Amino acid sequence: MTRSPIATVLQSENSPGKVLVSGWVRTKRDSKAFSFVEVNDGSCLSNLQIVADATLPGYEEAVLPLHTGASVEVIGEIVESQGKGQKWEMQASEVRLLGAADGDFPLQKKGHSMEFLRSIAHLRPRSNLFGAVFRVRSRMAYAIHQFFQDRGFVYVHTPIITASDCEGAGEMFRVVTTEGDEIHLGDEEFFGKPSYLTVSGQLEGETFACALSNIYTFGPTFRAENSHTSRHASEFWMIEPEMAFCDLEGDMDIAEEMVQYLVGDMLTSCAEDLAFFSRFVDKGLKERLEFVRDRPFERVTYEEAVQILNDSGEAFEYSVEYGANLQSEHERYLTETHFRCPTTVYNYPASIKPFYMRRNDDGKTVAAMDVLVPGIGELIGGSQREERLDFLRKNMAEHDLSEEEYDWYVDLRRYGSVKHAGFGLGFERLLMFVTGVANIRDVIPFPRTPGVADF
């Protein structure tokens, strides 16, 4: 008899008859004549309620000692439930205890703090919330591939170990070899020069866009910054599309289209988990996602954004000045208070942006854009890249970058240069946005943050 996923059993129109399910006990309620055992196998949020009569063979050995956390295999008839709360339940004919769990199993049926659950990251996927989060994480990863593959984008695996630093995108982790306590540096360097864990696959991605036209990367990224916030992790996943023959306008179009596509997929493909998030995590989540899916994003230039902020009469902690970075509070005001919807800000001053962004005709701004969403702030950052050799060289000189080291990157402008553009989307920030979960540590299976690399 093959195992039926609980999701399949619960979705049945008519009773599937006698089936075998396996899973972990979430809770058990005994009375004199029988026990109710709720079993979850992770295939969906809901548990299957098992009714086990006291007359069942093996009842005392297999059913009575069950605790939350134990694993079981159950065979029984799927029947309409007499009680409220579920359509189907199983009338057990055979219960096998696979792996017992002691009474000290740390997950209870209620009342855990997120901090405690983080300390048991190996067990937290067995909770309702984390089961839901990680089913959604899987589904969103699938939807991202689907979005790009449907549009003819080629998936490129950019290197995880790199010698280029994508221009100060953040502090980096050094890659070294060791022998005992000794670290091999200098002449002993494994790659013959200092190497690091990647902070972005963008520069490598550009080379492939300048051959395959539309590409995307989707992989882990590392930042060694000592930031202690709910939105930063040392290891996170990033999606970075890069499109040849594309300008900033097209870049913003695809970025906004992608966000709406992913939110739409969340609404249709993750309905049960979404309902759970809306009920227990973030009351207005579903309505907000529907709004984002159905309404066009606002678009303003950096200059207009500064104007709006200055005219707002709002008392910001940091003053708003043309030429300075927008602060978190400014981004939040724009998307949460002023527009009340996702907002794309573009054409930033060149002075606050990296060397690879394309200089606009005004000479002072670059073709950069950020997509801001309520509750998160910056979800996407992107730009049209500088495709003109002389401009790029000038930018590199201004940023003190060695042309030798980035020779391969400059080559793209020497041979068949084309306009191109791309952006980066933080996968975990997307997940925070679609689940309402407030901390990045709770949407990544085993989070790495300064001082923490457990499990």
Add this chain to the structure above:
RNA sequence: UCCUCUGUAGCUCAGCGGUAGAGCGGGUGGCUGUUAACCACUAGGUCGUUGGUUCGAAUCCAACCGGAGGAGCCA
């Protein structure tokens, strides 16, 4: 790196200068188709660590350690 908050039973918390508490979870027993089941009994604690103030410290003070939130930086 800076600022703020926080650390009491396995978990969630109350107690805030005078004998260490509750709910949940665990154990034992009971029980009406229960669903955060219910009822009764029961075990469980160097109050983060070190030092100080005091007749007396979980409580006040200092340092350190851990956790969280915010800022900066960014995705």
